Amino acid sequence: MGEKSKNQISLPTFIVWAIALSVTAVFCWILGDILWHGVGQLSWEFLTTEPRNAGREGGIAPILISTCLILAVCLAVSLPLSVGTAVLLAEFTTTESRFGRLVRRSLDVLAGVPSIVFGLFGNAFFSIKLGLGFSILSGGLTLACMVLPILIRSAEEGFRAVPTEYRLGAAALGLSRTTTLWKLLLPAATPGLVVGLVLGIGRAIAETAALIFTSGYVDRMPESLLDSGRSLSIHIFDLSMNVAGGDANAYASALVLLILLLLVNGMATWIAQFWLARRIKS
Amino acid sequence: MKKSQLTQNSRLSLPSMQTERLSLYYGKKAAFTDVTMPIYSGKITALIGPSGCGKTSFLSCLNRLTDLIPHTKVVGSIRLDAVEILNNRVDAIALRRRVGTIFQKPNPFPFSIWKNLAFPLKEHGIKKREQLDRLIETTLQDVGLWSEVKDRLHTSALFLSGGQKQRLCIARALVLQPEVLLLDEPCSALDPISSGVVEDLIASLRGRYTVVIVTHNLAQARRIGDYAALFWVRAEVGRLIEYGTVEQIFTAPQQDLTAAYVNGIRG
Ligand SMILES: Nc1ncnc2c1ncn2[C@@H]1O[C@H](COP(=O)(O)OP(=O)(O)OP(=O)(O)O)[C@@H](O)[C@H]1O
Numbered sequence: 039m040g041e042k043s044k045n046q047i048s049l050p051t052f053i054v055w056a057i058a059l060s061v062t063a064v065f066c067w068i069l070g071d072i073l074w075h076g077v078g079q080l081s082w083e084f085l086t087t088e089p090r091n092a093g094r095e096g097g098i099a100p101i102l103i104s105t106c107l108i109l110a111v112c113l114a115v116s117l118p119l120s121v122g123t124a125v126l127l128a129e130f131t132t133t134e135s136r137f138g139r140l141v142r143r144s145l146d147v148l149a150g151v152p153s154i155v156f157g158l159f160g161n162a163f164f165s166i167k168l169g170l171g172f173s174i175l176s177g178g179l180t181l182a183c184m185v186l187p188i189l190i191r192s193a194e195e196g197f198r199a200v201p202t203e204y205r206l207g208a209a210a211l212g213l214s215r216t217t218t219l220w221k222l223l224l225p226a227a228t229p230g231l232v233v234g235l236v237l238g239i240g241r242a243i244a245e246t247a248a249l250i251f252t253s254g255y256v257d258r259m260p261e262s263l264l265d266s267g268r269s270l271s272i273h274i275f276d277l278s279m280n281v282a283g284g285d286a287n288a289y290a291s292a293l294v295l296l297i298l299l300l301l302v303n304g305m306a307t308w309i310a311q312f313w314l315a316r317r318i319k320s
Numbered sequence: 321m322k323k324s325q326l327t328q329n330s331r332l333s334l335p336s337m338q339t340e341r342l343s344l345y346y347g348k349k350a351a352f353t354d355v356t357m358p359i360y361s362g363k364i365t366a367l368i369g370p371s372g373c374g375k376t377s378f379l380s381c382l383n384r385l386t387d388l389i390p391h392t393k394v395v396g397s398i399r400l401d402a403v404e405i406l407n408n409r410v411d412a413i414a415l416r417r418r419v420g421t422i423f424q425k426p427n428p429f430p431f432s433i434w435k436n437l438a439f440p441l442k443e444h445g446i447k448k449r450e451q452l453d454r455l456i457e458t459t460l461q462d463v464g465l466w467s468e469v470k471d472r473l474h475t476s477a478l479f480l481s482g483g484q485k486q487r488l489c490i491a492r493a494l495v496l497q498p499e500v501l502l503l504d505e506p507c508s509a510l511d512p513i514s515s516g517v518v519e520d521l522i523a524s525l526r527g528r529y530t531v532v533i534v535t536h537n538l539a540q541a542r543r544i545g546d547y548a549a550l551f552w553v554r555a556e557v558g559r560l561i562e563y564g565t566v567e568q569i570f571t572a573p574q575q576d577l578t579a580a581y582v583n584g585i586r587g
């Protein structure tokens with residue numbers, strides 16, 4: 039600390055604070071706006087009834103179900119794939135190996151590809167080539183492709199963050215590589231996996247462009263994974279852009295989307311932590 | 321005092337080891353070359369020498385932990401009870417069960433204290449709860465940790481003190497009943513009191529295990545060692561300078577370098 043008095047704020051400090059505050063302010067403004075307009079519409083009935091009059095009236099039950107199904111398909115496919123790939127990258131290739139570098143570079147490029155491109159690819163491949171049509175399955179699979187790079191990269195970081203001492207320690211006890219991987223490294227890498235999961239879910243649940251071409255926008259209750267289903271994000275888009283007088287319900291849907299996001303993330307974190315705690319004890 | 325199972329565990333004979341012109345290369349760079357040295361059964365062999373002379377590297381050859389480090393090459397011969405272990409037909413995993421390692425930095429797993437010992441035991445086929453509990457208790461008593469942790473066996477081992485962690489790691493190696501124990505500066509991260517406790521523990525292993533210990537503490541080497549080996553870097557390569565009984569190395573060294581090192585003139 040210099041001689042200068044403590045309540046004199048230097049310019050860099052001021053700028054840093056100003057930036058931090060304005061970021062927070064923008065977030066609060068968005069949140070406040072959605073709450074202000076949406077909370078009045080929100081009710082049990084809104085969550086449990088079908089939309090009527092193009093969504094201006096009624097609720098969002100089928101849309102909520104479709105969203106959850108799309109997310110479930112996406113995670114069911116992308117989670118095992120990403121953990122497997124991350125293990126391959128982190129445990130069986132070195133950082134400087136050519137194969138590892140190639141895969142990593144491709145993933146980083148994929149992560150930056152605009153979602154509309156994924157949408158077109160999903161449409162061409164899942165909907166048309168594989169004949170899945172406009173369906174929840176096509177949508178979920180397309181989203182899986184989209185979040186895969188994020189999931190893999192953060193899972194890989196998670197595995198790399200596990201200290202080498204654990205691997206050496208396990209090897210010195212005569213434990214096989216498989217045992218070490220499943221029973222020691224995987225639980226130890228859980229924090230990294232959770233970070234990836236939270237980011238991936240966030241991106242998937244908010245996705246619109248990739249879903250318009252794959253899961254479609256039929257707002258009826260889906261009867262199977264092969265039915266078309268409208269996701270919350272598409273519903274919000276449709277109500278606010280194409281339906282005059284749909285703003286109120288658009289706001290309420292946005293609020294539901296936010297709550298859903300928080301809920302799913304909370305659950306993912308909680309499950310991972312619960313699992314970790316069990317690993318420590320028994 | 322109740323004699324623990326491990327104390328009574330006097331095997332018919334403990335194995336000895338012998339290296340013959342052993343060299344280790346990291347890529348093109350040699351860590352040490354041409355080390356020919358016996359490791360006598362049931363005795364404590366102390367490895368001493370300045371930093372970077374290849375002591376850790378030497379230890380990691382003895383249980384083939386070097387297999388895990390990419391781009392390493394081991395040349396020469398290591399025999400465990402007359403059986404060559406630098407041989408692809410030898411199962412490195414089975415070998416490491418017989419030759420346990422304690423690392424310089426205590427590395428308990430991010431599990432509970434109990435599970436740190438139960439995990440390797442279970443993986444090696446001991447699954448019954450009573451048997452696990454009994455083995456874990458006797459081993460923790462053996463390393464003098466039982467009374468300190470018996471009320472918190474199911475809390476994370478990461479909250480133990482440094483000395484307790486190191487003793488837990490020793491227990492984790494002992495619970496598998498290895499025959500040879502390799503210790504890499506086990507006391508260097510510990511305060512003098514914990515260090516003393518761990519040192520006494522190691523001295524008590526004499527006759528029950530074949531022990532190789534790396535230490536920078538010459539007084540410690542002299543106190544607990546039966547044999548000593550001095551390593552030194554010559555032309556950027558680690559070499560074995562002198563090997564002999566602790567008596568010989570510390571009171572009547574053959575080499576000037578050894579005399580200078582053990583008298584604290586060099587190193
Ligand atoms: N994984 C590795 N890759 C490349 N070189 C290494 C590796 N590990 C050790 N070395 C080199 O090998 C030489 C011997 O290292 P080693 O760790 O065996 O020394 P040491 O005698 O244990 O030293 P200290 O007393 O500081 O622990 C050093 O020059 C070191 O830089």
Ligand SMILES: [Mg+2]
Nearest residue numbers: 375376377504
């Ligand atoms: Mg060392």
